[in-house]
Every structure is written in structure tokens, then in C-alpha cells.
Amino acid sequence: MRLISFWGKGGVGKTTCSAALAVGLSELKNEKVLLLTTDLTPTLSDVLKAELKSSPTKVDGYSNLYAMELDEATVIRRWKARFGSEVYDVISSFLPVDESFIDYVAGAPGIAEQFILYLLYELFEDGSYDTIIWDTPASSSSLRLLRIEKELYEHMGDAIRLYLRLKGFLERMRSRECDPLKLIGGWRKLAEDIFDMLASEYHEAYIVSTPEIISYEISRRIKEELSSFNIRVRGLIINKYISSPCENLEKIKRNQDSVI
Template identity: 50%
Template sequence: MLISFWGKGGVGKTTLSSALAVKLAERGYRVYLISTDFVPSLHDVLGVEFSDEPREVCNGVVAEQLTEEKIVQLWKERFGEEVYRVASSIFPVGREIIDYVAGAPGIVEEFTLYYVWDKFHRINADFMVWDTMATGGGIRMLRIEKEFYEHLGDAAKLYLKLKGVIDKVRTGGAEPLELIESWRRLASNILEFLKSEQHRAVIVSRPLPVDFSVTRRVYAELSDAGIPVKAVIVNMVGGTVTEDTVLDAFNREFHGKAPLLLVPSVSPPPCGCERLKSIIESEQVERLLRRLL
């Protein structure tokens, strides 16, 4: 099962996703924790350094921190040649088209979804816990994947119109129309996976007015994509009078939509698997597990 954590930057997505990974591992599950937040903080939360390779960070937890640079390189390795094959069959372009497309807006977000989907189906783990990129990037991820799927249908139609004046791909590989169709199927598979019972989405927020507004937007975007939200976590609750008004708004907004879980502030912020247990031992995390499992 994939459990994803969504929300704006600074709300504690990385901390809570790491805490849940540790909790699941304590119950005997094998867990793969992946962070695609390109302002990385996984090393701070877990108290370890990361390289390009995944590493075991706790007993039963393997973690991976993706960077934007790594995503671009991985995209080139996976799709660069196919993009060149399609583009060069229609237009007189050289291999520089690969770098040009790799730098296009949305490529990083779109490939991140593919990478997580592909990794999920290859790893040997009971759970994959995903710390998504901050709100703007996370929402773009969903929109781009949906638009990518829809636009590929138009791309196929365009290619059919041009097909009469071009030959098979000069490299002798599959015809561009076949590659375009394979990309469309891939995008469809990823979206269907995110909507399936194999995926659980959780939104993380704080008891602040701006965070409440962002949470409403994230919930709407996920729902619009057909992805059910299993819980909304309000993190860093301190019990102040000012917070009560915001928490009332959360209760009204998500009543009947998704269970609302409150997690108190922890000072200093936990660092390392042992310190994360100060979060995972709470009744709220037990409620979250019951909701997710």
C-alpha cells in the first residue's frame, strides 16, 4: 500500500510521514519511505545523511530522498531516447532536444509521479510512505498528469495527420504513434493507481488561517482527480485560544468528508527514529493507522 502525505511547506509532512514509517516498522512491516520534497528535510528529521541511493535508516525502514537534479537525470535515462525518436521523426532536430524537453516546465512534476508509481511496483516492502512535494508542486503533479493523459490523445491525432508525409522512425524502432500510445497508457495507469484502494492520501496542515485555506484547496484538487482523502491532520497544535477558531473551521469544513486528527507541538522537533516515537505513541496516530489500514 502507498500512503501519501500532502500539504504546504513547513506543516510537518516529512516529520509525520517519517513517524508513520517508524510506527509501521515497529509493528513488523517492511517500509519504504520516499521524500520528493525538493526542499529536503528528511536528513534533518531522521538524523542521517543521504546520497543518490536509498539507505536503511531504522530497523525495517529504508528511505530515499529525491532531488530535482536526480529526477531530471532519471527522466533522461527513461524517456530521453523515446522523446528524441518521436521528435526527430517529425522535425529536423538533433539530440539536444532531450535536454530542451528535460528543462520544460512540468517535466519534473510529471516524472516524479511516474517514479513513485514505478518504485512502488518494484520494491520489496509492505508499505511505501510518500512525503510529497509542497502544495504548489504537489497540485501541479496531479494537474500535469491529468492533462498529459488528455493531451496525448490529441498528439496521436496530430501524428496521424502527419503520418502520410513521414516514414517510420529512422532509428528502426517502434513507430512514434506506438510510443505516444504507450505514454498515454502509462499516464492512465498512474492516475488509476492513485485512485485505487492501493493508495491512501493524507493532508497535513497547521491551526493557522492560511494553512486552512491551502488544505481546502488541496482537498478539492485531490477530490477532483478522484483521489479520496483518508484523513486531515492538523499538526503543531498548542492549545491557544486563537487556534480554537481555526480548529472550528476545520471541523465544519471536513465534517463528513475526512476524519480530523490533532497532533500537538513537540519541542524541540524530533530528530532520529527514537525521538520520532514521541509522536507515534499518541492516540491520534493510532487513530490514523486504524483509518489507513
């Protein structure tokens, strides 16, 4: 089981590279492949010329290729189904809120992005595929996923310490079937497991760039930021390179060569 991800600025060809590799592995290597895009404005269905859903869908014409696109509404709905009751149990243990509070939290900035990494982790742990190929959104959005997950991990530690300070007071106020401290600890452990997956030897991260100075600089920053999360970049893919130009494109090729 392995996870292969493609990173880069918008428009460099991450989705094209992801789809090409997915088709190649499924057809030439006979691997069962899931191609997942977490771009909330995806184009994967257009690239594959297939009608995709928010759950793994077999792609017509390929024996072992499955693909899925996520939309924000689906992500929020699945977050509420998985974590909504837990969040309510924790918050309602010390604040007078009703279950409508779940809808408020579900719409908070960062919730959808954070849950995307959980969905990826869930698919990876399920082990139903030989390879999962992850087509990330544009660099600013994809790196934000990691930052939000890190902040969640750090904040859960703060939340545990805060809850311990309030625990005696809360226990005097009410007795609950759930253990908020256990739930918060579980969320923190889950965030840690997600980072362990991304930093493991089973994850291969590739950066897609074009031979342009802006794309190169963004790629360099992506590599530095991934390294800060202990995610090792396995390679850099230079897309849209002019190898044999006609006369009208010679200047462009010289500029590309100078960047490379």
C-alpha cells in the same frame, strides 16, 4: 502493498508526520517501509539524522526502514535515461533534430515534476516494500504534479491524432525502426496507470493542517482538488494544536478552537 501520502501547505509538518509513521510501521508493525520525499528542497535527512541518497537507502538504527530524497539533477538525469531516446525517436521522425534535443526537452518546465510521479509508480509496481510513505512538497508544488500529469495524458491523445494526420506524409519521407505512434500511446497508457494507482484502494491520502484559518482553507482546496482526480482523502491531521495551554497561550488556543 500500500501507498500512504501526506499533503498540505508548507510548514505544517508533513515531513514530521511522514517520518513518524514510517518509523512506527517499521518498528511496531515490522513492515518493510520506504519513506520517499519528492520535495526538491528536502529536509527528510535532517529529520531522520541520516545521510540519504536519490535511491532507497537503509536508515541506520532501524531494521526495516528505507528512505530516499530526490534532487532535480538526479530526476532530470533519470528522465533522460528512461525517456530521452523515445522522445528523440518521436520528434526526429518529423523534425530535423539531433540528440542534443534531448537535453533541451529535459530542461523544459514540468519535466522533472512529471517524472517524479513515474518514479513513484515504478517503486509501487516493483512491490519490494510493504508500505511506501510519500512526503509530498508544499501544496502548490504537489498539486502541480497532478495537473501536469493530467495535461500529459490529454496532450498524448492530441499527439496521437496529429500523428495520424501526418502519418502518410511521414511514411513517404522515411522508414524508421521505431513506431512513434506506439511510443506516444505507451506514454498515454503510463499516465493513465499512474492516475489509476493514485485513485486505487491501495493509496491512502492524508492532509496535514494546523489550526489556523489559512491552513484550513488551503486544506479544503487540496481535498477538493484531490477529489477531482478521484483521490479519496482518508483523514485530516491537525498538527501544532495546543491542548493544555499556559496562561500566555490561552488566546492562541481559543483562536485554534474556533478554526477547528
